[in-house]
Amino acid sequence: MQLLPGFRDFYPEDCARRNYIVATWREVARRYGFVEFDGPMLETVELYKKKSGGELVGQLFDFTDKGGRHVTLRPEMTPTLARMVIARERDYKKPIKWFCAPQFFRYEKQQKGRLREFGQLNCDLLGESSVAADAEMVALAIDMLREFGLSGDDFVVRVSDRDAWKAFLDAHGSFDEAALGSFLQIIDKIERDRPEAVEAKLAPFGISLEAVRAFIADPGTHFERFNSLAAELDARGLKGYYQLDPTIVRGLAYYTGLVFEVFDRKKTLRAVAGGGRYDNLMNAMSDGKSTLPAIGFGMGDVVLSELIEAIPVAAQKMKAWIAQRHAADVYVVIANDARRIDALGLVQQLRGLGFRVDYPLSSVKVGKQFQSAEQAGARFAVVVGDEWPQLKLKTLATREEALISPDELPARLTSVVHKTV
């Protein structure tokens, strides 16, 4: 009877935090005109084998189902998105702006910021190859984090461009797509690997570590796309939220052109978000039937939670949201058991009007009922007892009391309770 390693139980207090994150993601995505979609939790392994690249396939929770199909829990969203868009591309106006925020599964070594089941926001924009689309996506990632109460002092978007590395590689000889992939994997690990190891891996390309470092330090005009992006972001007032970082190349094979990752400023956490262009994926997955260019990013809930908890303003914002959504509005105190039937009618009526109402299921002393009311975070207690057919309405924070008729009660509560229906 044990939880599996790398998986999470969401007790109410944990679930509230997850709900806050997902609700905020949804809210900001919708402000940007993105609509939500989702796919199945289980897909054929085939869907990932061709497109996601080797590393991910080694991390699949895959198995043969009772019908003999080789299936897997989904490790990411992009292949599902591509499958869905290719099947019904004509039904949707372009650009397609879709998001989702479901669960994913990867059999990885469990460590800080990395679990085997995780929630992840995915935002994708298909059918638009302009830098305006790139800016829309980077701005969306920034605004997502700002909505959590995080600022440019807390995080930064590091932007790069695979095309710039392609040009660099071309300038050092002629290389095919496969070589570019291997080369980018070296760059991906350049900050973590020992210099000698990097030198050894670069040797087959006839390129020195020094040359790579020189390019990173002074990439010259190879990052035009970044400069155009910067102009768009600055027009939105987002200077200070992003920077050029040529070493960002992203792990998955299908990225083309612009790529970016979001990190905490202190660099104590893993990437909070990451994404980029994948202009060839739709084409490759549809055997040429779809040619939509695309850009997307993902933002996982594990690292984001760690960042929110680490920044007091953000943690406080989360706490306030949760308190507001989870408190009861009214606790109906049954002070005289002979009035239980009347109390039930009142409970039913108030709930029917949209109020959050709790009451004692069994005969409990009045003092204990008031304790329950406070534990439920109720703003008001309504006492059904000897005053019937009058009620006692008590504001719990101030201890103010007033006699009120059942008919007046709904209007009185409506005027003070902020409903979040």
Next chain:
Amino acid sequence: MQLLPGFRDFYPEDCARRNYIVATWREVARRYGFVEFDGPMLETVELYKKKSGGELVGQLFDFTDKGGRHVTLRPEMTPTLARMVIARERDYKKPIKWFCAPQFFRYEKQQKGRLREFGQLNCDLLGESSVAADAEMVALAIDMLREFGLSGDDFVVRVSDRDAWKAFLDAHGSFDEAALGSFLQIIDKIERDRPEAVEAKLAPFGISLEAVRAFIADPGTHFERFNSLAAELDARGLKGYYQLDPTIVRGLAYYTGLVFEVFDRKKTLRAVAGGGRYDNLMNAMSDGKSTLPAIGFGMGDVVLSELIEAIPVAAQKMKAWIAQRHAADVYVVIANDARRIDALGLVQQLRGLGFRVDYPLSSVKVGKQFQSAEQAGARFAVVVGDEWPQLKLKTLATREEALISPDELPARLTSVVHKTV
């Protein structure tokens, strides 16, 4: 690149319907003072083997993971709930009122109302064995469906009591728990099986089909619990939403006492919801460490969707909710490309204030931008063009136009746009 059989893609229009259902479930559960929890999508097979009974284990999506663990996609929530509550029972005040609305997986024959991945609301109340708790749960199930715009003409809760059948069986001889289980399975299928088949299955018990039918038609005083429940429900004004039906016994082995299922009145669909008491499960799963009595129910999204679509009032309510949540508030029309930078600043500002704003990512004719605005369901278009630094604010439904300064715009929009943040 095919969707697996029994699984669903949620295109935006499908996802909106699912979101409506989940949001409504959450809203009503919270009115009843239930708090949300969740568990992992994957559990050990062991968790289900002992407790859920044979049929469910045969329907598991189970496999051996890369660490050699025998794991399964969760087929239901109750074992996870029991595991979680047993681990931290002392941390939560009683009664524990928890709900969740996640995905579940069963390898079943695909048919109308039954898929291999489905969403299901689960509401459970632990630590209270009174009929008041039973009434709270049945009322919750009823109010869930009423909130969808369904009435007592559309659905009915059919209530029974396993204890009444136990008494019936005892009156016909002495039987153990295992015999009760087998007997209830006969009752479960009594309306579907041929009479001769039922007779044959009843033979080992020495009970005739006639005797069973007589008990169903006139169960006498054996359903006291139902009568107490009825009194509580009537006090809430819920007469007409429920009825006694002794043939309801529920499939899973762990139910005790009160059980109920919700059906559409026309009886053309499968059960919309079902649940009951499971007063012994916590004890059995914790080897006696926890003794919390419990009652819970589940409500799946597949049959519920079918019912909503079949009832015009309910379908219309869903449609209105979706339209209100998914429309853009404002479409920013860029009438002069030289003002693109100014438009971007405006877009950013309005989104920062919580408005849903769309705009053209590339240079597009003004007429086509207005088309996009209408497709996005926007109420307003704000035209950035030759009038700059003035803006043209256009109400799309009435075609009214007004010149307005960028400073005045937010206040003007706030006064008319209903934000759902």
